[in-house]
Amino acid sequence: MSLDLDYLKLKIELFLLRKKAKKTFPEDLSNLTLWSQSTGLKVAVIDNDGFNLKTNLESIGVSVTVFYDYFKPVSQRQEKRKPYPFSQYDIILCDINDVASGNDGFGELQGVGAIEALRYNFPFKMIIAYTGNPAALSRRIKKEKSSNLVDKIYDKQWAPEDFMETFKESSKSFSNPEARWQFIRNRLTYLDAKEKEIDKIREAFVYSCLLKGNPKFLLRADAELENLTQSTLKFLQQGSMSDALRSGLSGLGLISDVFGIVAAIKGT
Known part of the structure; x- marks a missing residue:
């Protein structure tokens, strides 16, 4: 009873x-x-040059997986290219240059196509453009009036402490x-x-x-x-x-x- x-x-x-x-x-x-502000967050980084701040993020409890392309490699020439599965990640950092190989329609800013696909497929993920040319991306976003394309733009030239401070601020959304x-x-x-x-x-x-x-x-x-x-x-x-x-x-x-x-x- x-x-x-x-x-x-x-x-x-x-x-x-x-x-x-x-x-x-x-x-x-x-x-x-x-x-906690960052513990347990899962971050995917898409960058053909790798990511040298992985240990910095891991030091505050963030799980980081680095992808060198948006698409998986193919074993046959005519095989249709498929993106890696990104649904399990909370935050996706995506470079702008050379991360959607084989997609020539985006010119020097190939990663924009990858970001557009990520935004469409995962509307509730935090998507951050990680680029050495933030001005070019900002101009494109303004020109196309697509302000919702990315949630943040990070500059690759930031010092590690600046990157970490900005990331911690962004992670407050979680x-x-x-x-x-x-x-x-x-x-x-x-x-x-x-x-x-x-x-x-x-x-x-x-x-x-x-x-x-x-x-x-x-x-x-x-x-x-x-x-x-x-x-x-x-x-x-x-x-x-x-x-x-x-x-x-x-x-x-x-x-x-x-x-x-x-x-x-x-x-x-």
Whole structure:
């Protein structure tokens, strides 16, 4: 009987937490400690010249994988080139020159084509252009009015300390609730999500943060968040979301990443 009573109390508390999430906004969670700033982040670097700051990032708990091309190598001349799988990474740094070999349509800025493909296929990843010619990329972005193409532009000529300081600032989008939500909201707006849809996702995001902020809920967090995710996804699919948003949110894996659920159910 005691176990049943405890379970009922927990269900009531979770229900009240769901109610609270409806009226709470990410900026109200500024004092909530969620995740360490960089530990656990997975970073992919696409650069034909390699990446000499790998150990710098690993020293602060970041997992780094270096790819020397956007495409996998082929064994036969006529074989269709396929990109490496980048879905498991939180942040993708992509060089601009010579990282999409065989794609001559982009001239000296071949990597722009790779970045465009990354942005289309992974709308909720942080994509950072890592280039020795940031001015050329900035001019192209301005000319084509594609400001959402990349989230940041890093200069290869930065000193290691400047790179690390900028990276730590960028990684706040994965640790600070307000910064994380602003990043998600920007991506949703880019995908033409309606305000009603955005608010539903905001509610789910806040709920996941509140669960993480109260350790006693962690044992129930997985099931509760999965139920909320499924119901939210169903709501969105019944709405008038754009095809890009529908594609971007399809599957529990990606939508879990959007809500911060994976981080929320980790141990304290």
